Amino acid sequence: MNEQTRRLLVVGAVGLVVLFALVWSALGQMEGFWVSGAGLGTWFAAFLTLSILSFLYDDNPFYRFAESLFIGVSAAYWMVQGIWQQLIPNMLGRLAPAFVNEHMAQVPLDVDPVDRSMALVQLVLGCLLLWRLAPKGTWIARWPLAVIVGWAAGTNLTRYLVSDFTKQVSPAMIPLVEPSQTAFLGIDWIGTLTALVTVFGLLAALIYFFFSVEHKGFLGQVSRGGIWILMITFGAAFGYTVMGRIALLVGRMEFLFVDWLQVIGP
Amino acid sequence: MAETETPSMMERLQAIDRRWIFLFIMLAVVIPLAFDLTIDEVATPEVQAIYDRIEELPPGSNVLLPFDYGPESEPELQPMADSYVRHLCRRKQKLFFMCLWATGQAQTLKTVDHVLEQEFSDYSYGRDYVMLGFRPGGQGVIQVVVSDFRTLYQSDVEGTPIDEIPIMQNVKGLKDMDLILNISGGFPGLKEWIQFGGDRTGVPVAGGVTAVQAPLLYPYYPGQLSGIMGGLKAAAEYESLLIQGYSEAYGTDTERFAAIRRMGPQTLAHLVIILFLVVGNIAYFASRGSSREQRKSLEK
Numbered sequence: 001m002n003e004q005t006r007r008l009l010v011v012g013a014v015g016l017v018v019l020f021a022l023v024w025s026a027l028g029q030m031e032g033f034w035v036s037g038a039g040l041g042t043w044f045a046a047f048l049t050l051s052i053l054s055f056l057y058d059d060n061p062f063y064r065f066a067e068s069l070f071i072g073v074s075a076a077y078w079m080v081q082g083i084w085q086q087l088i089p090n091m092l093g094r095l096a097p098a099f100v101n102e103h104m105a106q107v108p109l110d111v112d113p114v115d116r117s118m119a120l121v122q123l124v125l126g127c128l129l130l131w132r133l134a135p136k137g138t139w140i141a142r143w144p145l146a147v148i149v150g151w152a153a154g155t156n157l158t159r160y161l162v163s164d165f166t167k168q169v170s171p172a173m174i175p176l177v178e179p180s181q182t183a184f185l186g187i188d189w190i191g192t193l194t195a196l197v198t199v200f201g202l203l204a205a206l207i208y209f210f211f212s213v214e215h216k217g218f219l220g221q222v223s224r225g226g227i228w229i230l231m232i233t234f235g236a237a238f239g240y241t242v243m244g245r246i247a248l249l250v251g252r253m254e255f256l257f258v259d260w261l262q263v264i265g266p
Numbered sequence: 267m268a269e270t271e272t273p274s275m276m277e278r279l280q281a282i283d284r285r286w287i288f289l290f291i292m293l294a295v296v297i298p299l300a301f302d303l304t305i306d307e308v309a310t311p312e313v314q315a316i317y318d319r320i321e322e323l324p325p326g327s328n329v330l331l332p333f334d335y336g337p338e339s340e341p342e343l344q345p346m347a348d349s350y351v352r353h354l355c356r357r358k359q360k361l362f363f364m365c366l367w368a369t370g371q372a373q374t375l376k377t378v379d380h381v382l383e384q385e386f387s388d389y390s391y392g393r394d395y396v397m398l399g400f401r402p403g404g405q406g407v408i409q410v411v412v413s414d415f416r417t418l419y420q421s422d423v424e425g426t427p428i429d430e431i432p433i434m435q436n437v438k439g440l441k442d443m444d445l446i447l448n449i450s451g452g453f454p455g456l457k458e459w460i461q462f463g464g465d466r467t468g469v470p471v472a473g474g475v476t477a478v479q480a481p482l483l484y485p486y487y488p489g490q491l492s493g494i495m496g497g498l499k500a501a502a503e504y505e506s507l508l509i510q511g512y513s514e515a516y517g518t519d520t521e522r523f524a525a526i527r528r529m530g531p532q533t534l535a536h537l538v539i540i541l542f543l544v545v546g547n548i549a550y551f552a553s554r555g556s557s558r559e560q561r562k563s564l565e566k
Contacts, residue, residue, distance in 0.1 A: 056285065056288045057285060077368060077369070078368045081368035081371070081400050081402075082368070082402050085368075085399055085400045085401060085402070086401055086402050086403075089420045089421055090401075090418060090420060093420055105421065105425045106421055106425045106426065106427055107420050107421060107427065108420055108427050108429070115417075151406075155405070155406075155409060155462075156405075159405075159461040159462055159465070159466075160461065162461075162465055163460055163461040163465045163486075163490065164461070167465065167489060167490055168485060170489075171489045233481065236481055237478075237481040237482075240477040240478060240480050240481055240496065240497060241477065241478050242536070242539065243477040243497050243498065243499065243532065243536070244339075244342060244476050244477035244478045244497055244498075246291075246295070246531075246532050246535045246536065247341050247342045247477065247497060247498040247528060247532060248338075248339070248341050248342070249291070249292075249295055249535070250295055250299070250341055250498075250528045250531045250532060250535075251340060251341025251342075251528070252341075253292070253295045253296055253299060253531070254299060254341075254528070257296060257299060257300070258299075263300075264299055264300050265302075
């Protein structure tokens with residue numbers, strides 16, 4: 001198929017979809033964009049969805065437009081939320097509660113002096129962080145950055161050590177044989193198999209990452225088992241990823257065929 | 267002029283344009299949607315554990331619902347959010363919505379508008395539920411609310427001062443919650459609620475996550491995590507538990523359960539992927555075998 005035929009096919013397919021949508025809408029089967037603001041929103045969302053999906057065929061200006069719009073809107077949304085949900089009530093609201101109450105949002109007028117001074121410290125650190133944009137003295141921004149890094153390292157270190165290490169070690173120390181009063185030979189065979197896979201799988205994966213000794217002989221065999229454990233884990237993760245992506249596709253198809261075109265009932 | 271060799275069927279299958287695969291996947295998704303193909307779901311122990319935990323809570327318990335996700339993961343996570351709220355409202359629990367993601371507030375509103383206000387008109391804002399809204403800071407927010415919500419939440423999402431909201435009268439910090447039921451689309455999310463919330467306070471944590479995150483969170487179950495729902499499949503399982511448990515309310519009306527509806531397309535799409543994998547591998551091994559034979563005959 002040459003390039004010209006391909007382009008004709010794409011234009012034809014897009015034209016057919018748009019024509020169908022217009023006729024379907026004119027027949028009163030859809031909430032047309034000339035009817036309400038919500039309808040216009042649905043049409044624009046459909047246009048953006050199709051623009052993004054068009055990347056599956058090839059890169060094109062519609063895709064790039066939708067992508068740029070998404071990035072821009074996301075950044076702006078986060079910024080606006082940050083200003084109205086954090087900066088105004090929690091910083092300005094503590095530094096100048098009367099002003100904020102009168103002009104911006106409802107905040108308590110009675111502010112604890114410690115809270116007020118802490119808000120002042122945060123304001124100063126925030127301004128210092130923005131100093132990075134100034135033409136001179138950009139090194140000043142390193143001080144608040146040091147506070148952020150220090151705080152994050154301190155809090156994360158302790159929490160990760162507790163939650164991801166000590167609390168994970170004890171559940172790994174389990175009996176290898178699960179007793180059962182009703183099962184054959186007094187052993188819960190499924191439970192036992194699960195325990196064996198858990199313990200030996202953990203040991204094999206750990207040995208694979210133990211590089212102080214050369215992986216030869218028995219250790220080499222166990223390390224090879226560790227690779228298998230890792231591969232099975234990656235496979236499971238990939239399977240889950242496929243499920244996640246298909247779920248997103250189902251969501252978009254539902255939007256296109258149920259909400260926009262309304263050819264499939266809800 | 268040398269005769270050009272036409273590629274065999276197996277070689278053609280190996281070189282199939284990926285766009286044909288996309289088209290097949292799209293059809294596999296749209297056709298079950300059109301014919302409303304659904305599949306019976308049986309709950310796995312991790313999902314059943316969340317359901318049981320909510321059933322065991324006495325009415326009037328405080329449940330924190332951090333909605334940490336956005337529209338990009340809505341098809342997977344919104345059904346979970348709706349199901350949690352349906353279940354909690356049926357059990358007459360008090361709901362505290364908050365979010366560590368800016369986009370979480372819009373998702374919270376969706377659930378509140380479409381589920382809570384439509385189906386539970388006896389639930390009153392401020393008395394039975396509150397929307398605390400978004401605060402930036404990720405796990406830092408959790409660190410702070412462990413001891414006191416008021417440090418960060420001076421007012422709710424509507425601007426009402428926290429101390430004027432009746433439901434907040436007896437709530438100081440995270441320890442006053444009976445359950446943390448998180449819905450997470452990434453970072454910060456369920457993992458941070460375990461590390462900085464549940465493990466620190468002893469308040470039970472459970473939640474639903476996107477399928478991509480699920481394998482990383484299974485190690486926390488059942489010790490640090492009371493239950494986990496990974497992706498659309500788990501959401502459908504939870505919906506089926508709700509239908510079974512509250513058949514007088516949902517027995518005949520299954521249209522509102524989006525995850526069950528989406529599992530039909532999901533299943534068919536997976537079958538198509540498996541089919542392509544099998545066909546691709548057969549084509550690969552068959553063409554490898556024939557090229558070996560060709561090489562041997564040339565050597566002779």
